[in-house]
Amino acid sequence: MKYSNLKAVLFDLDGTLLPMDNAEFTKGYFKLLAARLAPLGYEPKQLVDAVWAGTAAMVKNDGSRSNEAAFWARFTELYGERALQDLPVFEDFYAADFQKAKALCGCNPKAAETVRAAKEMGLRTALATNPIFPAIATESRIRWAGLSPADFELYTTYENIGFCKPNPAYYQEILKRMNLSPEECLMVGNDVTEDMIAAKLGMQVFLLTDCLINKDEKDISVYPNGGFDQLLACLREAAPGNEPQS
Numbered sequence: 001m002k003y004s005n006l007k008a009v010l011f012d013l014d015g016t017l018l019p020m021d022n023a024e025f026t027k028g029y030f031k032l033l034a035a036r037l038a039p040l041g042y043e044p045k046q047l048v049d050a051v052w053a054g055t056a057a058m059v060k061n062d063g064s065r066s067n068e069a070a071f072w073a074r075f076t077e078l079y080g081e082r083a084l085q086d087l088p089v090f091e092d093f094y095a096a097d098f099q100k101a102k103a104l105c106g107c108n109p110k111a112a113e114t115v116r117a118a119k120e121m122g123l124r125t126a127l128a129t130n131p132i133f134p135a136i137a138t139e140s141r142i143r144w145a146g147l148s149p150a151d152f153e154l155y156t157t158y159e160n161i162g163f164c165k166p167n168p169a170y171y172q173e174i175l176k177r178m179n180l181s182p183e184e185c186l187m188v189g190n191d192v193t194e195d196m197i198a199a200k201l202g203m204q205v206f207l208l209t210d211c212l213i214n215k216d217e218k219d220i221s222v223y224p225n226g227g228f229d230q231l232l233a234c235l236r237e238a239a240p241g242n243e244p245q246s
Helices: 022-040 044-059 067-079 081-095 097-104 109-120 135-144 168-178 196-201 228-238
Strands: 008-011 124-127 185-189 204-208
Touching: 008 109, 008 168, 022 044, 022 081, 022 097, 044 067, 067 081, 081 097, 081 135, 097 135, 109 124, 109 228, 124 168, 168 196, 185 196, 185 228, 196 204, 204 228
Parallel strands: 008 124, 008 185, 185 204
Antiparallel strands: none
């Protein structure tokens, strides 16, 4: 498929720019979190259940409050207001212990090369990662992928947005903030449900198959797909100034 009139590329992070097995990463992340909070009286299973409940609240968020507010409102329903006293510990966890989760991820140099190549082509870049993590954790994962937060005009975190994937309103909010129309954007991601939903808004899409997630076993042939080599070739063809003249 040929892309046209592109002005920006939106990249997913986990499983896209940052290779990982999502189940393995989640398991390791929870193990680290439970170990850090156990001394404060957080029983591991109850803690994990509470984090999942908070995550569900973020996924259902309607934009009336930040995902951060949605998460902690649900978390404190389960643990009480005392949990807010432990916020500094959670923050320190992401600054320190969470860094060990890098070992659960891979690193594909072509990911960073593709982002930088897109910028060199004159395309704007944003990180459209599901905003269920605080900024400190998202910025860490960006660096694990061989990139810098400064490589993106915008990156979504649980502090700065009130929607989650696969809600189309998540993508609409990014378009609004970047003052772009759907047709001017390419969404690149590895999750058929969460990332390819952008096509329903009129965005152009590319399904990265290196760490493919296809829970509903959809026919992925309906989407342009492949690895970073294929993506980069498509971007070069569609880059401003390279489009065929009518």
